[in-house]
Amino acid sequence: xxxxxxxxxxxxxxxxxxxxxxxxxxxxxxxxxxxxxxxxxxxxxxxxxxxxxxxxxxxxxxxxxxxxxxxxxxxxxxxxxxxxxxxxxxxxxxxxxxxxxxxxxxxxxxxxxxxxxxxxxxxxxxxxxxxxxxxxxxxxxxxxxxxxxxxxxxxxxxxxxxxxxxxxxxxxxxxxxxxxxxxxxxxxxxxxxxxxxxxxxxxxxxxxxxxxxxxxxxxxxxxxxxxxxxxxxxxxxxxxxxxxxxxxxxxxxxxxxxxxxxxxxxxxxxxxxxxx
Ligand SMILES: [Zn+2]
Numbered sequence: 001x002x003x004x005x006x007x008x009x010x011x012x013x014x015x016x017x018x019x020x021x022x023x024x025x026x027x028x029x030x031x032x033x034x035x036x037x038x039x040x041x042x043x044x045x046x047x048x049x050x051x052x053x054x055x056x057x058x059x060x061x062x063x064x065x066x067x068x069x070x071x072x073x074x075x076x077x078x079x080x081x082x083x084x085x086x087x088x089x090x091x092x093x094x095x096x097x098x099x100x101x102x103x104x105x106x107x108x109x110x111x112x113x114x115x116x117x118x119x120x121x122x123x124x125x126x127x128x129x130x131x132x133x134x135x136x137x138x139x140x141x142x143x144x145x146x147x148x149x150x151x152x153x154x155x156x157x158x159x160x161x162x163x164x165x166x167x168x169x170x171x172x173x174x175x176x177x178x179x180x181x182x183x184x185x186x187x188x189x190x191x192x193x194x195x196x197x198x199x200x201x202x203x204x205x206x207x208x209x210x211x212x213x214x215x216x217x218x219x220x221x222x223x224x225x226x227x228x229x230x231x232x233x234x235x236x237x238x239x240x241x242x243x244x245x246x247x248x249x250x251x252x253x254x255x256x257x258x259x260x261x262x263x264x265x266x267x268x269x270x271x272x273x274x275x276x
Contacts, residue, residue, distance in 0.1 A: 002083040004177030005220035007067050015062040017091040022107040026051040030101035035124040036114035048206040066140045078131055080124040087121030089114050100119045111273025140176040145217045158198035167264035181244045186216045188243050193275045194268050201271035243269035
């Protein structure tokens with residue numbers, strides 16, 4: 001499932017391919033991907049409107065905020081993408097035909113495609129000057145990678161919460177970008193039990209977390225950089241993570257069998273010894 005590291009990898013790859021490229025045609029086999037139009041508008045009208053606004057537009061810049069991709073156009077609009085569970089946004093050569101929900105033909109013959117087997121991904125078209133007001137972006141806390149939070153900020157915010165620290169880390173209002181995998185792995189690296197209420201963590205635990213978050217994210221980007229980006233659960237995907245989906249396997253640090261728990265409704269993984 002794409003979280004901050006996978007979205008950052010996507011952003012870097014799109015940044016190398018898209019700026020300067022112009023859209024020459026648009027194909028939207030699944031208009032439910034498109035957001036921001038009148039909710040009751042018939043899909044064919046929504047697609048026609050997107051096609052007329054995007055055809056001729058060139059990509060001006062590529063950004064990422066938490067798990068959102070920001071594709072700025074020279075028309076004053078920005079495409080905002082969220083990959084959700086299985087989405088991939090990538091530039092492919094024209095011959096690469098694959099199932100996709102959205103494809104923009106580009107002026108060099110390549111195509112920007114949104115592939116998304118579970119069909120939960122979303123794509124907004126927003127005036128760039130109104131980007132900060134988009135509700136999905138407005139409620140985000142500081143980006144976990146680009147705006148690392150000092151221990152003092154995390155501790156002050158966490159002191160008011162009885163949420164288990166695992167769920168607290170995944171709350172996008174606290175930090176933008178961490179999902180289920182990142183939170184489980186970061187807590188392992190910081191040596192903290194995922195079910196401990198945030199308010200009960202000592203100062204020293206927040207210091208360990210503040211260091212572990214950007215360190216882990218940089219590692220996860222590096223570890224998945226080579227080759228095609230694959231998500232756990234996809235056929236042939238290699239699991240790069242220390243604990244995630246490794247119940248029963250020995251902890252890479254101490255050898256104790258890794259245990260699976262459910263915290264706030266989400267499956268998580270823990271070393272009962274390293275994270276006591
Ligand atoms: Zn261990």
